[in-house]
Amino acid sequence: MDTAQRLTLAGAAALAVAWLAWPSPDRPETLAAPPAQPTVWETWDAEPVDWPGVVDGRAWTPLRVLDEDSALGTDEAGSLLYVELDEAGDAAVTVVAEPGGVPGVVAAAATDERLAWIASVPDEQGRVVSQLWTAPRGADGRPGEAAVLTADTGDVIASGSAYDLQFAAEGLHWLSTARGEALVTEHRSIPVGGGEVAVTGHLGAWQAAAWPWLASAGSDSLGGAQLVRTDTGAGVKVFSGAEELTLCSATWCRLIVTADDGARTDLIRPDGTDRVTVAEGFTSAVSPDVGLIDRFEPLVERGAGAGDAAVVTLFDLEAGEAYLVASSAGQTGADARSVWWSTGTADLLVWHVLDLTDLA
Numbered sequence: 001m002d003t004a005q006r007l008t009l010a011g012a013a014a015l016a017v018a019w020l021a022w023p024s025p026d027r028p029e030t031l032a033a034p035p036a037q038p039t040v041w042e043t044w045d046a047e048p049v050d051w052p053g054v055v056d057g058r059a060w061t062p063l064r065v066l067d068e069d070s071a072l073g074t075d076e077a078g079s080l081l082y083v084e085l086d087e088a089g090d091a092a093v094t095v096v097a098e099p100g101g102v103p104g105v106v107a108a109a110a111t112d113e114r115l116a117w118i119a120s121v122p123d124e125q126g127r128v129v130s131q132l133w134t135a136p137r138g139a140d141g142r143p144g145e146a147a148v149l150t151a152d153t154g155d156v157i158a159s160g161s162a163y164d165l166q167f168a169a170e171g172l173h174w175l176s177t178a179r180g181e182a183l184v185t186e187h188r189s190i191p192v193g194g195g196e197v198a199v200t201g202h203l204g205a206w207q208a209a210a211w212p213w214l215a216s217a218g219s220d221s222l223g224g225a226q227l228v229r230t231d232t233g234a235g236v237k238v239f240s241g242a243e244e245l246t247l248c249s250a251t252w253c254r255l256i257v258t259a260d261d262g263a264r265t266d267l268i269r270p271d272g273t274d275r276v277t278v279a280e281g282f283t284s285a286v287s288p289d290v291g292l293i294d295r296f297e298p299l300v301e302r303g304a305g306a307g308d309a310a311v312v313t314l315f316d317l318e319a320g321e322a323y324l325v326a327s328s329a330g331q332t333g334a335d336a337r338s339v340w341w342s343t344g345t346a347d348l349l350v351w352h353v354l355d356l357t358d359l360a
Contacts, residue, residue: 039324040314044359053342053349055083055093061331064108064162065338065353070141072096072115078104080117082143096143097133106130106156107164107174114192115143116172118156118165130156132165132172132190152197154186155179159207159217161288162336167192168211169231175208187214187230200230207288210336215248222246225253227270238270252291252317267297267317278315278322287334291317293356298325298339300332312341314354325354 041047049068053059060073060081069085080097097105101121108117114137120130130153135146154176158164165174171189178184178201185206190197205218212231220226225246227236238253240246245256248270255266255275262281267290268274278297279285286298297315299322302308309328316323329341330349340353 037313037324038321040354040359043323046354046358048352048354049085050089051083051085051351051353052089052091053344053351054347055081055091058093059349060093062333062335062340062351062353063105064110064335065340065355066110066141068355071353072108072110072117074105078102078119078121080105080108080119082115084142094142096135097146103128103158106158109165109167109172110137111167112141113137114167116149116165116167118153118158118174120156120158128155130154132174134172134192149194150190150197152188154188154199157185157207159288161208162334163208163210163289166208166211173208173211173230175206175214185214202228209248209289210250213250217247221248236270238268239272240268247288247290249290251294252297254285254290254297267291267315274317276317276320278317283313286312286332286339289334289336292334292339293337293360295360296339296356298332298334300329310341312339314339314356316359326352 058075060075062071062073064072071083073081073083078099079095082094082096084092097119099119099121103120105117106120114134116134118130118132120128123129131151132149132153133146134149136144138144157175157177171191173189176186176188178186183205184201184203187200188197204220206214207217209215212229214228214230216226222245223242224240225238225248227248238246238248240255243257247254253268253270255268257264264277265279266275266277279299283299283301286300291297295317299313299315301311311327312325312329312332313322314325326341331342333340337357338353338355340351342349342351344350
């Protein structure tokens with residue numbers, strides 16, 4: 001070994017000894033992991049009701065939850081299904097309506113005594129035509145014989161809202177688009193027992209909210225919105241920023257500002273009070289209806305890939321905090337008082353349903 005190599009080894013050994021002997025600086029303790037997001041299940045000591053996603057060979061999607069053991073849903077053919085769940089968790093299905101084409105059943109409503117639905121199918125010219133149907137419910141809740149209530153439905157507006165079709169004021173109510181050069185939304189209604197369809201036109205684009213309200217929609221909702229009562233014509237103006245898309249229900253409005261890195265979503269009362277940010281980035285609302293049961297906003301965050309699982313949260317407007325519902329969900333949906341999400345695929349598909357009234 002030459003002199004240079006010996007000097008190098010000696011220097012390295014000296015540095016090693018010095019490093020070992022040198023008093024070590026105070027090192028910060030290991031950073032604690034951020035606290036886990038609170039969950040709905042721990043906070044409310046709740047658990048969802050699980051429904052098989054395939055019943056009697058039919059894959060189905062919830063449309064409206066009637067109670068903890070019965071629901072309305074649709075299949076890929078657009079048929080309306082009445083699904084029942086027994087105490088063992090097994091389900092049975094009754095086919096309520098088979099329109100014979102898609103989209104099929106686009107809206108449904110229910111009371112304890114009656115079901116109603118709108119079925120839409122293409123005619124021979126390819127134009128979609130609709131009919132409003134109804135059926136009584138027996139003492140066990142099951143649907144009886146169906147009958148057409150009216151074919152005078154107009155060009156039905158179906159936005160996925162729980163209020164696309166609703167029972168109210170002894171009638172059934174829905175919206176349609178008037179045919180003409182000007183954009184006019186028609187509020188249509190008919191007595192539950194049948195009769196003449198009443199039509200009231202509203203200039204512009206509107207969507208249904210809980211009776212008796214309508215809310216402005218589309219480009220009419222950029223930089224503000226309007227609410228109008230269909231029974232009296234009285235209205236409310238909702239003010240927002242010029243870049244804020246404003247979508248309202250009867251008691252809350254959703255303000256959305258988009259950017260390259262996602263969007264910010266705030267909720268606000270129609271009178272401008274109680275504004276709160278509920279989502280940022282690529283998180284969006286599960287339901288077109290805002291502030292379910294006047295308290296909760298279900299939210300979903302999806303990954304970049306088409307097959308990525310979604311994270312479902314529930315923002316509690318009373319507490320001002322979001323709670324984790326599911327960290328790996330597939331499809332999501334909601335009606336006026338329930339939110340649902342799926343896990344699994346094909347024959348292993350399961351729908352998980354949370355009744356929000358259990359938390360309020």
